[in-house]
Amino acid sequence: MTIYNDEFSAYINSLFVPEDAALRRAREDSPKRGLPAIQIKPEEGRFLQFLVRACGAQKALEIGTLGGYSGIWIARGLSPGGRLITLEVEPLHAQVAAEHFAAAGVAERIEIRVGNAHDLLKSLPAEGPFDFIFIDAEKTGYPRYLDWALENIRLNGVIAVHNAFRKGSVAGLVEPDKHTAITQEFNRRFAGESRLLSTIFPAGDGMLVGVKVSN
Numbered sequence: 001m002t003i004y005n006d007e008f009s010a011y012i013n014s015l016f017v018p019e020d021a022a023l024r025r026a027r028e029d030s031p032k033r034g035l036p037a038i039q040i041k042p043e044e045g046r047f048l049q050f051l052v053r054a055c056g057a058q059k060a061l062e063i064g065t066l067g068g069y070s071g072i073w074i075a076r077g078l079s080p081g082g083r084l085i086t087l088e089v090e091p092l093h094a095q096v097a098a099e100h101f102a103a104a105g106v107a108e109r110i111e112i113r114v115g116n117a118h119d120l121l122k123s124l125p126a127e128g129p130f131d132f133i134f135i136d137a138e139k140t141g142y143p144r145y146l147d148w149a150l151e152n153i154r155l156n157g158v159i160a161v162h163n164a165f166r167k168g169s170v171a172g173l174v175e176p177d178k179h180t181a182i183t184q185e186f187n188r189r190f191a192g193e194s195r196l197l198s199t200i201f202p203a204g205d206g207m208l209v210g211v212k213v214s215n
């Protein structure tokens, strides 16, 4: 029997997910500023923080900043001296995220780069390899983002990718939408990628996670 549901989510969060005022503000303020309310769930944020610390990340990369909620969690998992580079195509999102990073006390650890992520990634290999990469952006770009991540993550580094469940549609829980098929295809590819030891963390909208086990 599988019993994970909103009550267990709340139970986990009550025990393990210390959302301070800055995180709550980042979550609650973003929709009021006109950003879509599609940031990760608190327990997904805690899981990212856990992963970042578990792999001892000093160089982290995020593709898709949105309002900065996930970036705060990632930054708070970095080892001392660690840095996060986060890529965002919408200038308003980047501005709002910058405010949220400052309020959370992590602004010095994070650099926001504004532009099309596929373009920004072209010059980023010189700043790698990265210890941790989080992908949470336009779904049509995922295959190319994963190509890049596989080339630019260090051995034993971690790649996390949001929205593996596509609101439950990948498993037939709700009707498919325009991104269900590409999400299913992407999940199959991630699962079959021999350079990764991978799974899905089944909270929120599903988080693909893979550790790079071979070059």
Ligand code: DHB
Binding pocket: 038, 039, 040, 136, 137, 162, 163, 205
């Ligand atoms: C959508 C995108 C996301 O990254 C997310 O977490 C939820 C929804 C979307 O485009 O619908």
Ligand code: MG
Binding pocket: 038, 039, 040, 136, 137, 162, 163
């Ligand atoms: Mg997402």
